[in-house]
Amino acid sequence: MDFRDVPTEVVLAAAGAALFFGLVQTLRLAWQRARQRRRLERFREQGAAGEARAEVLLRELGYTILGRQVAVSYGVQVDGEPITVGLRADYLVAHGRRRYVAEVKTGRLAPRIDTPATRRQLLEYRLAFDVDGVLLVDAETRRVRSVVFPLPAGASEGESPGVRLAWFVAAVVAGSLAAMAARAW
Incomplete structure (x- = not known):
């Protein structure tokens, strides 16, 4: 059948459809x-x-706000090539002589330490910032939790950020391998 043999009404109907x-x-x-933008x-x-x-809660609990949206960067190497990674923490706070990174979370899952993304973020902050610890702030329940990671002896006090960063990279690699192994099952 030649295209010219198709009735005009059929062509118009197909074009309209x-x-x-x-x-x-x-x-x-x-x-x-638009729905995604609103969300x-x-x-x-x-x-x-x-x-x-x-911020109000931290002040009520005796923390001094040293900075908001505090940025830091650190270097890693990928296949021998140096790469600078930037981070931004919600707050840098002090309580007495101790300094902390305070990460604020809202919602149902984000404030939970068993949420992998939150846990990894806090671990990265602990290693990249020159602080004594990390605080996880659940803004909705008004709860501030001190999170301590099992760093090697000496890592928590006075150890260079480079050594802490090496532990973080090892944790990321281990987590990635575990995720790949889980997908293989």
């Missing part, structure tokens, strides 16, 4: 993007409100 499908698909994708904005607002509540 294709146009309609394209329009519906475009609207669906636009709606999904991310809600999370940002929830996080900002949580940080404000956490």
Whole structure:
């Protein structure tokens, strides 16, 4: 059958159906993007409100706020090539002579130490920042928890950030291998 033999009504109907499908698909994708933007904005607002509540809570508990959104960077090597990694912690605080990184979390899962992303983030902070410890602040339940990682002897006091960083890299590699092994099962 030659294309010229197809009735005009059929061609117009097919073109209309294709146009309609394209329009519906475009609207669906636009709606999904808008919904995702609203969801991310809600999370940002929830996080900002949580940080404000956490600052008040930390002060009530006797912590001195030394900095907000404190940035630090450290170097790693990947296949012998140096790479600088940047971090930003919610708060740097002090209690007496001890300094801590305080990470604020909101929601149901993020404030839990058994949430892998939270645990890894806190471990990275512990190794990258020159602090005595890490605090996990649940802004919604108003709970501040001190998290202590099983670092080797001497790592918690006066040891260079490079050694702590090596332990962090080892933990990340071990976690990655465990995740790959779990997927293989």
